[in-house]
Amino acid sequence: MATCLKKRCTKCKEEKPLSEFSIRRNREGIPCWRLGSCQSCVRIRSNLRNKEYRQRHLLRLQAKSRNRRAEIKKSVQRFPNKSKKCSVCGRTKFHREFAKDTATLSGYSHRCLKCKRKAAKAYRNTRRGRRLKNLASRRFYVNHLEEKKAYAKRYHVTHKDKHRKQLRSWRRRHPIKYRRQFQRARDLLYPSYVRMCINNCFEHEFGRRLQTSQIPDSLVRVVAENIKLKRTIGKICQTS
Numbered sequence: 001m002a003t004c005l006k007k008r009c010t011k012c013k014e015e016k017p018l019s020e021f022s023i024r025r026n027r028e029g030i031p032c033w034r035l036g037s038c039q040s041c042v043r044i045r046s047n048l049r050n051k052e053y054r055q056r057h058l059l060r061l062q063a064k065s066r067n068r069r070a071e072i073k074k075s076v077q078r079f080p081n082k083s084k085k086c087s088v089c090g091r092t093k094f095h096r097e098f099a100k101d102t103a104t105l106s107g108y109s110h111r112c113l114k115c116k117r118k119a120a121k122a123y124r125n126t127r128r129g130r131r132l133k134n135l136a137s138r139r140f141y142v143n144h145l146e147e148k149k150a151y152a153k154r155y156h157v158t159h160k161d162k163h164r165k166q167l168r169s170w171r172r173r174h175p176i177k178y179r180r181q182f183q184r185a186r187d188l189l190y191p192s193y194v195r196m197c198i199n200n201c202f203e204h205e206f207g208r209r210l211q212t213s214q215i216p217d218s219l220v221r222v223v224a225e226n227i228k229l230k231r232t233i234g235k236i237c238q239t240s
């Protein structure tokens with residue numbers, strides 16, 4: 001039975017699980033059969049086809065877009081007063097108050113910027129919109145992690161006082177969030193938390209605080225291990 005759950009791709013000749021092959025449905029929408037080639041092979045082939053199509057019809061496609069642009073230009077010139085009626089709020093507004101849209105004949109979107117923004121905001125508030133937004137921002141974060149870190153570091157160096165002020169005001173505005181963040185840093189022993197502990201100790205001993213760069217990473221690691229050890233000992237003492 002287990003062998004039935006796998007299928008050999010006709011293209012790359014590899015044996016893959018059935019979920020790798022897309023399902024084809026009949027007219028009634030009932031799944032009937034699966035494609036012979038796996039999804040990655042299908043993707044490669046379709047990408048290749050698209051590329052070939054573009055290369056073969058490059059001139060034609062360029063001419064098409066050129067014609068389209070000319071058409072739009074002409075139709076824009078047709079509006080002597082350069083104004084347009086919004087199909088959502090119904091107000092007549094200047095062209096500059098509409099977003100440019102090559103899909104329409106006029107070259108401008110059918111709704112004004114204000115209505116467009118309102119619609120986008122409403123969409124972002126729906127469940128799907130929120131999910132897409134979160135996904136996009138997470139993808140961006142993952143793809144640009146190093147850049148973001150470098151930027152944050154640069155920003156901190158050049159705007160030290162401003163950054164501190166911002167952080168302080170954020171903490172004041174969001175006490176619950178800040179406490180949760182702090183608890184997380186304490187529980188998971190973030191380097192920032194360990195550095196703070198070291199600095200508190202130093203202040204207690206010598207009456208002044210160190211700069212973050214003055215505390216070496218090796219010390220942070222050792223202290224973190226120590227704290228972990230102390231915590232485990234404390235847990236054992238509590239239970240016994």
Ligand SMILES: [Zn+2]
Pocket residue numbers: 009010011012013014037038039040041
């Ligand atoms: Zn394949």
Ligand SMILES: [Zn+2]
Pocket residue numbers: 086087088089090091111112113114115
């Ligand atoms: Zn409008």
